[in-house]
Amino acid sequence: MTSIKDVANHAKVSIATVSRALNGASNVTEATRKRILAAAKELNYHPNAMARSLVEKKSRIFGYIISGLKKGAKHCIVQDTLVGIYEYASSIGYEILMFAVDSNLQRSKSYVDFANEHALAGVIIQGLRTDDQYYREMIDGRIPCVLIDLPADSSRIGSVSIDNAAAAKEATLHLLAHGHRNIAFMTGVDEASVSTERSLGYLAALQQFGLAIKPEYLLHGNFSEDDAYTAVKDFLPASPEVSAVFCASDLMALGVLRAAKELNIKVPQELAVIGFDDILLAAYADPPLTTVHQDFTDLGFEAARMLYNIIKGQDVPHTRTVPHTFIVRKSG
Amino acid sequence: MTSIKDVANHAKVSIATVSRALNGASNVTEATRKRILAAAKELNYHPNAMARSLVEKKSRIFGYIISGLKKGAKHCIVQDTLVGIYEYASSIGYEILMFAVDSNLQRSKSYVDFANEHALAGVIIQGLRTDDQYYREMIDGRIPCVLIDLPADSSRIGSVSIDNAAAAKEATLHLLAHGHRNIAFMTGVDEASVSTERSLGYLAALQQFGLAIKPEYLLHGNFSEDDAYTAVKDFLPASPEVSAVFCASDLMALGVLRAAKELNIKVPQELAVIGFDDILLAAYADPPLTTVHQDFTDLGFEAARMLYNIIKGQDVPHTRTVPHTFIVRKSG
DNA sequence: ATTGGCCATGGAAACGTTTACATGGTACCT
DNA sequence: AGGTACCATGTAAACGTTTCCATGGCCAAT
Structure with a gap:
């Protein structure tokens, strides 16, 4: 590998000047800068990232x-x-x-x-x-x-x-606007702030409609398709009044969709399902998922x-x- | 940041010995090695990757x-x-x-x-x-x-x-075994070796069945969903005898599926479609794609x-x- | 004409490692 | 007991940069 030394020799200057020229320091004559640039190009010089990081105490x-x-x-x-x-x-x-x-x-x-x-x-x-x-x-x-x-x-x-809370509120309001009043919410994991933010949005929407919050409508899916499937498979038959499930992630919504299909519950006619994230599969799910798209x-x-x-x-x-x-x- | 020097001072040895001890060189007394390891741990020492790479002329x-x-x-x-x-x-x-x-x-x-x-x-x-x-x-x-x-x-x-050729042959043989005799092949790009390998497999299968190779059955999808869609949209109506399309990628198969739907061609009843790769969407396509899974x-x-x-x-x-x-x- | 200051350039240290080579001690062999 | 060989440890060079400081030349001001 060609080093700064080679460039210095080739351009007949010191390595200090080469370094300055290549890093755009002001105090280098235009003539020498040109000569150095030419030499660097001719020798196909590229600075050694490790040597640089070592002295700068910070890598790029x-x-x-x-x-x-x-x-x-x-x-x-x-x-x-x-x-x-x-x-x-x-x-x-x-x-x-x-x-x-x-x-x-x-x-x-x-x-x-x-x-x-x-x-x-x-x-x-x-x-x-x-x-x-x-x-x-x-x-x-x-x-x-x-x-x-x-x-x-x-x-x-x-x-x-x-804005996870706003997005979740928006989604819940969409369900409310379509007449749903018993809306379950599938949470992710409590340690993830996005999960709690989305819960907040869901609760805020209910509150805006003056609806009581039912703790039993909060399901725990752990951001997992299987966990959501399991949670909803027990819950839905026991709570026939629930007409919509808003999930804190598309993956969990997929699990809900699977459970609904097995329970012979028609989506969206009998149960509305909304996801979150807009992962690739959301558009290809059956039926395609209504969801919050994040880029x-x-x-x-x-x-x-x-x-x-x-x-x-x-x-x-x-x-x-x-x-x-x-x-x-x-x-x- | 603590350096090898700190460890050396702390363990009352030279930096060379520290380096040797930490890199598992044989010529270090067990007693000193232990002392050095303890010092390194106590000081939470971690070797600077750049300094190491610099002298070794090779990073990890x-x-x-x-x-x-x-x-x-x-x-x-x-x-x-x-x-x-x-x-x-x-x-x-x-x-x-x-x-x-x-x-x-x-x-x-x-x-x-x-x-x-x-x-x-x-x-x-x-x-x-x-x-x-x-x-x-x-x-x-x-x-x-x-x-x-x-x-x-x-x-x-x-x-x-x-083994792209073998996999493609396998897929084509599957179509042949199911009675298809006019099978089109959607290629990717010629500069990608996987594309040509898969073509080879397709041709080998036809040959094994003693079928003539029709150049007009080779469609060009450039590994693109849209290009495949376009290619097949013209091709299928003009070639009603074609009962199957084998695509060198799932993405192109998705394009074919879309075209078929728009042309009101039923898959798989009127047209069999096989993909390649088994991307995530393959299982969720409508109908779910038969394909070659690669991990x-x-x-x-x-x-x-x-x-x-x-x-x-x-x-x-x-x-x-x-x-x-x-x-x-x-x-x- | 001498001095002061500025500016382009060079010399050298420093970054934190690894490793070739030097050194000194210990144990073994004769 | 003297020499030898080996082995643990230390010294120092090297890796390729950046940058502080020194140097010297030139121009301007007195």
């Missing part, structure tokens, strides 16, 4: 830390988010290093160590529960963080998400953009709400 | 180079593959750095430069066409490569894929495993065929 790499990256996922959330992160990162010459935190994958090190070892410029965290073992240490550390779908409880870190690519892009702003010390808001869309299909 | 990072990572993909191939790569990489303490090559994303540098700058231990390449601008340079370079779904034309590099997570895992073997100089075969499964659903 974003960490993308995700929880729940596992085989056979029924959605492309990670991929879609990655596209957005990648798009922004590549526009500013940054790379993306992956880290998956998975309970059944015993890593020898935590993502905190991971971030430090590679002197990451910043990390984007997605899908993590706030009760995670290392969460506190990470966001209290010295490495800039942007959280996707997690609340930022410190002004030092960023947070990006859609994970946008979410990723905005997260990366915010991260870069934080790194650059820009004084920008550290919370960003990305628009969502309510999509009416056939299920409710 | 795999590059994952993909073509066609874009917003709104209708499949999770990248994500699924990533899971497999990640699983193996993390088991050996390696990380994954992403690189997307995309025509509409003008990167300032090529993936060859990318790999060199980061002194990647190796790269896994997926989705690339062999006529790519940098392909030759990359696989002829000094960085170990494993290709997914690309033929390895050199013994220095690895290649992982399913991208396995593919990724095997690619990473092979890459590591190559790096370690293991003398293993540089071509690996991962099992596929033919899945009969409702479409053909």
